[in-house]
Amino acid sequence: SAWWNFGSLLGLCLIAQILTGLFLAMHYTSDITMAFSLVAHICRDVNYGWLIRNLHANGASFFFICIYLHIGRGLYYGSYLYKETWNIGVVLLLLVMATAFVGYVLPLGQMSFWG
Numbered sequence: 001s002a003w004w005n006f007g008s009l010l011g012l013c014l015i016a017q018i019l020t021g022l023f024l025a026m027h028y029t030s031d032i033t034m035a036f037s038l039v040a041h042i043c044r045d046v047n048y049g050w051l052i053r054n055l056h057a058n059g060a061s062f063f064f065i066c067i068y069l070h071i072g073r074g075l076y077y078g079s080y081l082y083k084e085t086w087n088i089g090v091v092l093l094l095l096v097m098a099t100a101f102v103g104y105v106l107p108l109g110q111m112s113f114w115g
Contacts, residue, residue: 003073006066013063020056021103060100067093 027042042049071093073079080086 003069003076006070006073009066010063010070013059013066016055016059017063020052020059023052024056060103064100067096 024042027038027046029038039053042053044050046052071089074086074089
């Protein structure tokens, strides 16, 4: 069944998110007044900066789509009957959501510039 591929896609998305996030973090500055110009600098002056930023932003959406499809597969095939495994998955989902919230809201204090 093709439903079993979403775990691998999650790993691929996670690697892409970490790599693009590291490249974006190399240009981080804590000065909130420079937030907009920093994003413009990444998109205009950094080689393929526009691509890195778009991959990071859209990769996050694709990552969550894969997560929800992975959970849907687990529900369909009754994986919730394995309590320990299912509870670990729920904890991982909550951690991913918390990480996504922190990564979306906190950078430079300007969430609308990044997403």
